[in-house]
Amino acid sequence: LLNEHSTVLVFDDFHDVNKQVKEYILSLVERIEYPARVFIISKLKERELPYWKGKVLDIEVKPLPSNEAIELTRKLSKDLSTNLSQHDILQIAKLSGGIPLLIHSILNLYKSAGLPLTECVNRVVTSYYESKIGEVMDENDKLILELLIAGGGVLPIEILCNILSLRQTACLKRLNMLERLGFIEILGEDVKVREGIEGLPKVANKPRLKHLVELVALALNQHPDIRQRMQGLLLMADNCLIKDAIPIIEKRLLHGSSWMTCCFGLYHSVLEKLQQCEGLTTQQKSLLTIEKTLVEITTKEIDLRKGVDVIKKHLVSLRSNRFLYTRVAALLAGMLMKIGNLDEGRKILEESKSLFQKLPPELKKKIEPTILASDTILAFYENDMERALDNSMREAQLELEKDDFGNYAVALVHIGVMQAYIGRISDLKKTLEEIEEVSDLLPGDLRDTIKAQASPLSIFTSLLEGDLKAAKTKLEEAKRNKFSDTVKGDLFWEEVVLDYLMGNIESAREKAKQAIEGNYKGISNEELALMKAILGNKLRKNEVEKLPQGMRLLYQIIESYGITDRD
Incomplete structure (x- = not known):
């Protein structure tokens, strides 16, 4: 009969059909020929339907896209003469989740009951989802919603799977069903609960949610x-x-x-x-x-x-708390030295070193990098570059042992700075290569920060090697990145030197004046000495000898280009 006539056969609530009836209907679909039509309406997708034979077109009934939901709301509002504002229309389209049934129900209730629109939305949406929870959700499905609400509305799929102790395929199967029912949205690797679900009494049980918040927070902290x-x-x-x-x-x-x-x-x-x-x-x-x-x-x-x-x-x-006090004291010591309070900084650092010796080994490992970092600052001010370099190398080793590649990269930059000052250029080039490799393992913002900190060191090596073209290219690239005031100061004085060596004397001297006038932070006394040389003030022999080896080499290059004859 179906094959002989253009008949339409409709099976509603297919999800409630028992196995025997379902098998009969599926066998019937197998034998039907065009132009007969069969509509199977189900809340769940029937994956066993023979799509591959071209006899069944799967049309998924799902919430409308945002623009279509807005248009439907506007049209129904006009038809029902509810006279809604654009803001009201947008709110209904959003809070209904794009479900036509809810849009229509909200507008009908608003017109008939005379209630505020917000209350109409809450009543309809709550009633709809509460009924859905009772009909199709088991305890695990409900737990997924509870975890999402406890997690602030959005969680990585991986976290949900771990907490539920489900394999990803099983977890995704449940998530896909909840998405089809309109409870959640799957956004790449994350899951988001739809707006309005957070307040459902059957889901948002406060005492239970408090426990789940702790569970989710601790799981996230292990990510x-x-x-x-x-x-x-x-x-x-x-x-x-x-x-x-x-x-x-x-x-x-x-x-x-x-x-x-x-x-x-x-x-x-x-x-x-x-x-x-x-x-x-x-x-x-x-x-x-x-x-x-x-x-x-x-x-x-x-x-x-x-x-x-x-x-x-x-x-x-x-x-x-000896551990906390020692760590913060060591941090404070380094800061005091940076603002010029060398004696006070040295005193607090000595106190933190003494307390450090009394800590158990497991706490010493956590705090030693901080002690070393502050002692490196002190060594730098005391012009003990070898000690500063040894400290930085030990700091890097400790961070690597902890698999903290971010702090390891920071320590490598410190090593590079010391190598530059001491004049160990071949070692510096190897350190720069390692910084580049480690940086590529880091998250984007941190990677960019480390590379920005290392850029003046790379330019410094090119200046010492006389490769002015490479130095110029590196400088132009570095200036396009975000950097701190210290890096900004380093790039500025290096640009002054580069201008001078490339023959842009007027530009170099104008910028050197700005550096000496203190317009740029992070320029050291040794670097200011180079600025003065570029302005024509040749350093005395004892002044040159006080310069760190790396800066002395750069001064000699500047001097070889001529200082006194370029006034």
Whole structure:
């Protein structure tokens, strides 16, 4: 009969059909010939239908795209004479999830009940999803929604699979079903709960969610991606999970810590939110203030001197925790030296070194890079470049042992700086090659930061080797990148030297004046001596001998181009 006439056969609620009936219908579909039509309506996709034979066209009934949902809302609003604003139309289209049934129900309720539009939306959407939960979801499906809500609405698929102890294929099968039902959206490697689901009573059970928040936050904090770990910490801060968050902050208080370098904005938010939590001890409050200050120093929100004052004020509150006190004291010592308080910095560094010796071995490993970094600054000011280089090499070794490639790259840059000053150019070139290799393993922002810090060293080698063309190319490339004030100062004085060596004397001398006038931060006394030489002030023999070997070599190159005869 079906083959002889252009008949339409419709099977509704196919998902409720038992196995025997389903097999009969499928065998029927096998025998039907064009132009007969069979419509099978099901909430679940029937993968066993013989699509490959060209007899069945699979039309998935799913929410409308945003533009179509808006257009439908506008049309129905006009038909029902509800006189909605553009903002109202957009809200209905968005909060309905693009489901035509919900759009129509919201508008009907709004017209008939005389309720505020927000209440109409909430009633219809809540009722719809609550019924869906009761009809088709088991406990694991419900748990997925609960975990997403606990995680702030968005989580990596990998995290969900790990918490549920499901293989990815099984996990994706459940996620695909929930997406078809309109509860979630799959966005690449992440899953997002649809707006409106977070408030459903059957899903958002507050006591249970509190436990799940801890579960999700701890799972995120074990994730290899820096940003996901930070999201875990942010989740702890949002929910004032102090006992979980504070130990992580104590552990991560690292000099130049790579996990923070690309996430300063997020970390700052974490600290601010934790500061507002109740039940903090005086020590915890001081720790959070110090950490926040360190971030603000790094991001230039406050200057170093102001930051030093804040840290000095709160350091005493950490004294009962020898590990924290020693680490922060070592950091403070280095900062004091940077602002010229050499004696005070040296005194605090000696205190931190003494306390360091009393720490157990496992804590010593965590704090030694910080001690070394501050001692390197002291060695630099004392003109003990060999000690500074040894410190930096030890610092790099420790970071490599911890598999912290971010801090390892930072330590390599420190090594490169020392090698440049000492004049070990062949060693410096090898270090630059290693920095390039390690940087490529790092996240984008951190990779760019490390490469920017290393760029003046690469230009320096080209200047010493007399390869002015390469130096110019590297300089132009480096100036296109983001960099700190210190890097900016290095690039500036190197540009002055390059201009001079390439014969652009007027330009070189104009820029040298700017450097001497203090228009650029991060230019050392040795580098200023080169600027004075370019202005025609030939250095005396004892002044040349005081220069580090690398700077002395560069001065000799400048001198060979002629100083006194270019006034």
